[in-house]
Every structure is written in C-alpha cells, then in structure tokens.
Amino acid sequence: MPPPLAEEPVVGVVGAGLMGRGIAAVLARQAAEVRLFDTDAVVLADAVDHLSSQGLPVRAARSLTEVVQGAAFVTEAIAENLALKQSVFAELDAADPHVVLATNTSVLPVTRIAEHTKNPGRVVGTHWWNPPDLVPVVEVVRGTHTDDTVMADTVARLTALGKLPVRVEKDVPGFVGNRLQHALWREAIALVADGICDARTVDLVVRNTIGLRLAEMGPLQNADYVGLDLTLAIHDAVLPALNRDPGPSALLKDLVTAGRLGAKSRRGFFDWDPGERETVAARLAAHVRTQLPPPTWDNTGPAHERESA
Numbered sequence: 001m002p003p004p005l006a007e008e009p010v011v012g013v014v015g016a017g018l019m020g021r022g023i024a025a026v027l028a029r030q031a032a033e034v035r036l037f038d039t040d041a042v043v044l045a046d047a048v049d050h051l052s053s054q055g056l057p058v059r060a061a062r063s064l065t066e067v068v069q070g071a072a073f074v075t076e077a078i079a080e081n082l083a084l085k086q087s088v089f090a091e092l093d094a095a096d097p098h099v100v101l102a103t104n105t106s107v108l109p110v111t112r113i114a115e116h117t118k119n120p121g122r123v124v125g126t127h128w129w130n131p132p133d134l135v136p137v138v139e140v141v142r143g144t145h146t147d148d149t150v151m152a153d154t155v156a157r158l159t160a161l162g163k164l165p166v167r168v169e170k171d172v173p174g175f176v177g178n179r180l181q182h183a184l185w186r187e188a189i190a191l192v193a194d195g196i197c198d199a200r201t202v203d204l205v206v207r208n209t210i211g212l213r214l215a216e217m218g219p220l221q222n223a224d225y226v227g228l229d230l231t232l233a234i235h236d237a238v239l240p241a242l243n244r245d246p247g248p249s250a251l252l253k254d255l256v257t258a259g260r261l262g263a264k265s266r267r268g269f270f271d272w273d274p275g276e277r278e279t280v281a282a283r284l285a286a287h288v289r290t291q292l293p294p295p296t297w298d299n300t301g302p303a304h305e306r307e308s309a
C-alpha cells in the first residue's frame with residue numbers, strides 16, 4: 001500500500017451507494033478522514049457503519065457544505081441524472097471556490113455537469129469501475145474547461161492510492177472503457193436479435209475466446225501480434241456486416257418494456273434464480289482478484305508494449 005499523503009488530510013464523497021462507499025473505502029487509505037454525504041439517511045448510516053467496521057476513518061456529513069469545506073478533494077457518486085449532478089456541483093462550488101471536484105458519472109458529459117459552477121476548471125471526471133476497490137483503472141476525463149493542473153493532480157492522487165489512472169483528453173460519451181464495452185454489447189444483442197445464435201452462445205463464445213486473452217493482450221497489441229495486414233483483411237470482410245444501429249436495439253427495448261430487466265426482475269436474456277445475482281457477484285470478484293495485478297500497466301515496458309509514434 002502506498003505511504004499516506006500528509007498533505008491530504010480530509011476528502012469528501014457525495015453519494016454513499018454502491019460506488020460512493022467503495023470509492024470512500026479506497027480514498028480512506030490516504031486520508032485522515034473521509035466525509036460522506038447522502039440524501040438518504042438510511043443509506044448514509046449503513047455506509048458509515050460498514051466502513052467504520054473496517055477501521056476506515058469515515059464520518060457522516062450533514063450537508064454538502066460540510067463535505068467540501070477544508071477538503072482537499074471531493075468525489076461525487078450520486079444517481080446518474082444530469083440535473084441532480086448539476087445542482088450538487090453548483091452547491092459544492094458555492095461552498096468552496098478551490099477544492100477539486102470530481103464526478104464519477106458513467107456517461108454524462110463532465111462539461112455539462114460543471115455548467116453551473118463559477119470555476120469549471122477544477123471539475124474533472126474520475127470514472128471508477130465497479131468494484132472500485134478491485135478494478136485498477138480510473139478514467140480521468142478532461143471537461144472542456146478542466147485545468148491542466150487539475151488533470152495532473154488527479155492522476156497523481158489516484159496513482160498514490162494504488163490505482164491506474166488513464167487520461168481521457170476529450171469529454172466524449174462513454175469515455176474509453178464504456179465505448180469499447182458497448183460496441184461489443186451492441187453486436188452481442190444484434191447476434192441474438194438477428195437469430196444468428198442464442199444469448200447463451202454469445203456469452204460462451206466471448207468467455208471462452210476473446211475473454212480469455214483480453215486481460216493479458218489488448219485489442220491493439222493483438223492486432224499487431226496477428227499482423228495489421230490480416231486485421232485489415234478481416235475488417236474489409238466483416239465491418240460492413242456489423243450492426244451500426246445509431247440507437248438501442250429493438251430487442252433490448254422490448255425486453256425492458258416487458259419488465260424483463262435482468263437479474264433484478266429474475267428475467268432478462270436469461271432466467272435468474274433467487275440469490276443467483278449474489279453468487280454471480282461473488283464469483284466475479286473472486287475471478288477479478290485472481291487476475292491482479294497484471295504484469296505491466298503502462299507504456300514503458302518491453303518494446304512490444306511501447307506505442308509506435
């Protein structure tokens with residue numbers, strides 16, 4: 001674990017749900033105190049109990065002002081709703097003009113979230129992945145107005161926490177990881193919708209082919225590895241046939257309309273037994289743990305891991 005940062009005594013987290021409490025647990029590694037705030041008093045008390053029981057220095061804040069004043073850094077992890085996030089950022093901004101304000105939005109534009117702040121230069125995206133204590137990457141997203149120093153400080157802070165921050169230099173929907181993930185999901189759903197195979201086959205193929213190697217070899221290193229001439233030939237033949245719908249699939253919309261929401265309603269692409277979601281979550285966390293840490297994170301390793309100009 002990295003040494004504590006003496007200059008970062010207090011940090012704040014707004015939203016104590018799934019992501020907020022997980023992020024708070026990681027931030028607590030380097031903080032004298034994490035102030036946590038949630039509009040739902042029951043959720044807040046539960047999160048504070050949960051984190052305190054692990055010996056983490058966390059305190060329930062009574063207001064956004066209490067979260068931000070005197071803090072070095074505040075991370076927002078409330079519901080994925082632009083108007084809500086805008087109002088939280090406006091209030092945080094009014095309460096303290098200097099603190100770096102980070103949003104954990106999955107897909108909303110960082111620039112829009114900062115729209116009602118007087119100082120959007122100190123608003124930055126930090127897109128953590130679930131579970132935040134396990135998944136190494138945090139995408140550090142530059143809004144249109146984010147200051148260079150805020151980008152650099154955020155990368156340094158996350159590195160000191162033992163995370164793997166990556167810089168996303170443009171505020172595009174889905175940043176990097178979710179663009180890649182949902183390009184795959186769009187095609188996965190299209191394969192089922194077009195009757196090419198069933199959902200079980202899609203998941204079996206992914207888990208037993210590309211899924212087996214992606215943690216070790218990313219798509220671009222793989223393209224180099226097999227040869228860019230072969231990659232070009234494959235793209236010539238396959239890309240014209242891939243799904244290019246500009247919006248969500250009709251099959252996905254139909255499932256949602258029918259109340260088939262997946263594990264939470266016990267029917268989605270698959271049927272879910274009671275308790276199965278928890279079993280699957282535990283298996284996934286155990287699997288992720290077995291894969292950490294990967295051999296090299298960055299672009300400074302062996303020649304085959306350095307990027308060509």
Ligand SMILES: NC(=O)c1ccc[n+]([C@@H]2O[C@H](COP(=O)([O-])OP(=O)(O)OC[C@H]3O[C@@H](n4cnc5c(N)ncnc54)[C@H](O)[C@@H]3O)[C@@H](O)[C@H]2O)c1
Binds near residue numbers: 043081105130
């Ligand atoms: N769940 C994931 O896998 C995941 C991954 C990456 C990013 N995110 C993003 O993180 C954010 C939080 O997601 P989550 O899954 O933790 O949601 P969640 O529903 O578990 O928690 C959100 C919490 O925010 C609280 N809240 C709502 N409005 C608030 C306000 N105005 N002030 C303070 N608290 C408020 C709610 O009471 C709730 O406890 C979202 O933006 C989401 O898109 C989620």
